[in-house]
Structures are given as structure tokens and as C-alpha cells.
Amino acid sequence: MLNLIRRGASASTSETPGEDWVLPADAIWIDLLNPTREEELAVERVLGVDLPTREEMAQIEPSSRLYQEDKATFLTATLLARSQDDHPTSAPATFVLARGVLVTIRYEDFKAFTVFTVRAAESPDLTNGAEVMLELLDAIVERLAYVLEAGSAAVQESSHAIFDRPHGGAFEPLLTGLARTQSVVAMARTSLVSLGRLASFAGLAPEIAAASASRAHLTSVQHDIGSLTEHAGSLASQIAFLLDAALGLINIEQNGIIKFFSVVSVALMPPTLVASIYGMNFHHMPELSWRFGYPMALVLMVIAGVGPFLWFKKKRWL
The missing domain is CATH 3.30.460.20 (CorA soluble domain-like)
Known part of the structure; x- marks a missing residue:
């Protein structure tokens, strides 16, 4: 043009x-x-x-x-x-x-x-x-x-x-x-x-x-x-x-997400260990016949989970 x-x-x-x-x-x-x-x-x-x-x-x-x-x-x-x-x-x-x-x-x-x-x-x-x-x-x-x-x-x-x-x-x-x-x-x-x-x-x-x-x-x-x-x-x-x-x-943000899941994973490891021990079903386990064995295992798992969480808070990792 x-x-x-x-x-x-x-x-x-x-x-x-x-x-x-x-x-x-x-x-x-x-x-x-x-x-x-x-x-x-x-x-x-x-x-x-x-x-x-x-x-x-x-x-x-x-x-x-x-x-x-x-x-x-x-x-x-x-x-x-x-x-x-x-x-x-x-x-x-x-x-x-x-x-x-x-x-x-x-x-x-x-x-x-x-x-x-x-x-x-x-x-x-x-x-x-x-x-x-x-x-x-x-x-x-x-x-x-x-x-x-x-x-x-x-x-x-x-x-x-x-x-x-x-x-x-x-x-x-x-x-x-x-x-x-x-x-x-x-x-x-x-x-x-x-x-x-x-x-x-x-x-x-x-x-x-x-x-x-x-x-x-x-x-x-x-x-x-x-x-x-x-x-x-x-x-x-x-x-x-x-x-x-x-x-x-x-x-x-990604680091925060990864840190959260890492803390949750670490906090759940001790309760998982306790549950795994008492889920093995061996014949000679004293707690299996104990009347307060089940509540004791639950309390132990709670303490094992809360303990690491409080430790992370004290260290300001959360």
C-alpha cells in the first residue's frame, strides 16, 4: 500500500x-x-x-x-x-x-x-x-x-x-x-x-x-x-x-508447608511406636492381661505426641 x-x-x-x-x-x-x-x-x-x-x-x-x-x-x-x-x-x-x-x-x-x-x-x-x-x-x-x-x-x-x-x-x-x-x-x-x-x-x-x-x-x-x-x-x-x-x-510458603508436615510426622512417630509395640500380639506381654493396659497405652501415646510438639514450640520451630 x-x-x-x-x-x-x-x-x-x-x-x-x-x-x-x-x-x-x-x-x-x-x-x-x-x-x-x-x-x-x-x-x-x-x-x-x-x-x-x-x-x-x-x-x-x-x-x-x-x-x-x-x-x-x-x-x-x-x-x-x-x-x-x-x-x-x-x-x-x-x-x-x-x-x-x-x-x-x-x-x-x-x-x-x-x-x-x-x-x-x-x-x-x-x-x-x-x-x-x-x-x-x-x-x-x-x-x-x-x-x-x-x-x-x-x-x-x-x-x-x-x-x-x-x-x-x-x-x-x-x-x-x-x-x-x-x-x-x-x-x-x-x-x-x-x-x-x-x-x-x-x-x-x-x-x-x-x-x-x-x-x-x-x-x-x-x-x-x-x-x-x-x-x-x-x-x-x-x-x-x-x-x-x-x-x-x-x-x-512452601518451606512453611514442608515444615508443618515434617513436624506432624515427627510428632506422630512416638505414638506410632507405642501402638506398634502393643499391636504385635505376642503371648507373653504383661500388659495384655492388665486391666488398665489399654488406658495406659492411650495416655502414653498422647504424652509421646504432645511432648515433641511442646519441644518444637519452645525452640520456636513452629
Whole structure:
């Protein structure tokens, strides 16, 4: 799909380029979402650049992700996608600044792109591709900030649930929720680190380097990325602490259960010994013919059971 935003336009338009397709003179943003090979070739022809393939976008080497070629600047970052789903993921997105136009190539429908498309179409202040890219980076950073804030709220809720939960409460839902939050935060931090590298290299683009306002905007974006990266690291540490605390509480409860059964087993051993002795039915056992033998055996078993229990209480093992 090829979406086009023009300077001063009130909405984005979907294009179906053919062999004779010409880029409008007032175009400032070409957004390629799951593009076909025909769409890629049409954009390459009108801009005179070689767009990276999906496989090239997935490479992690800086030289493959951040470079300048044919008077164009190519920037690729790994972004968080589907953060609200049960299985969030990360996917690459490429930004190309060429001939005053921004070209974005992506194979995931990122939420930040959807929100910014509406915002960009209603903003008459955007005049070139560099401004669009900086505003789009702002939208991506805002989205990551929202994801981290949601993660922070989930961590606080999990913290209260772990330390204020009733004795014997289920830990499985808490651990599952924390594990999902940890996954989202880790991918968000990866996105922020990738965006930080992208923003550093973006300053070399002629469209940004020649405009003081764009340089200042890019610096602001870099500061936001840095602060959010620190926040994501702090959040990851807090999640790790809560996971350790939850596992520690599980171990304490299990140890308490095992200790209880151990004490019960030890306390029942002497009465069991007494009952076993008097249950052997030997012919020559004086107590078998004694009138008070049965009550004596019962009292002996009670004393043998209560004695160890009182000893455990005295030693504070219970």
C-alpha cells in the first residue's frame, strides 16, 4: 500500500502507481505499508534511489541500517508493534530522506504511524520530508512513553498484589502478568536504543544539518529518547525485583508447608511406636492381661505426641 501526503493537504491519499506514475511536486511523505514490488520500483524510479529490501531492513549491522547513498539518507530502527496484544513483537521501519521527501517502509501497522498520519494531514506547518520525519519520531517516542507508563502502572499494581495478597493466594496470574510486562518493557527499551542510534545519525542528513530549527528539534528528540531509555531500564530492574520477591514468597510458603508436615510426622512417630509395640500380639506381654493396659497405652501415646510438639514450640520451630 502506498499512501501519500502532500504539503497543506487535509488528508492522505492512497496511490496505485503504474509505469507512468509521477510524484506530485508538493508531496512530502510517501508511506509504504507492506509494499508490492511494483510500488517499490515506482518510488525508486521517481526519487532515483535504491530502497532497502525487507531482508536488508532486518539486518542489525549499523552499516546496513544507517547510511547515505545517492544523496539520500537511509535510517532503519526496530520499533515495538502490537504492544496491547497478548504477543507483542518488534519490527524494523526504514526512513529515507531524499529530494526533500520522506519515504517510510514498514511491514507492521505501527500505532504511532496511524496516529501521526491523521495529525500530519491536518497540519499545514509541515513543508518538507525532514520536518515530517522529526514529527513522526516525536509520535513514536510519545507512543513508547505511553507504553512505558502503562507498564509502570501494571508494575505498581503487581507490587501491591504481591505484598498485600492474602496468605495462600495464587501467584500464577501475578507471575504471568509480570512476565508479559517485562517482555513489553524489554522490547520498548530495544526500540529506544535503536531510535537513539537513528537520531544520532539523522543529524548528518543535509535536510536536517542545514536547518537550525530541525537540529534543535532533533536534539529535543534525542533528550526524550535518553530519558525514556533510563526509565525503561529502571522499570526493568523493578520488574526483576518483583519477580525475585514473588519467587521468594513462594519458597517461604512452601518451606512453611514442608515444615508443618515434617513436624506432624515427627510428632506422630512416638505414638506410632507405642501402638506398634502393643499391636504385635505376642503371648507373653504383661500388659495384655492388665486391666488398665489399654488406658495406659492411650495416655502414653498422647504424652509421646504432645511432648515433641511442646519441644518444637519452645525452640520456636513452629
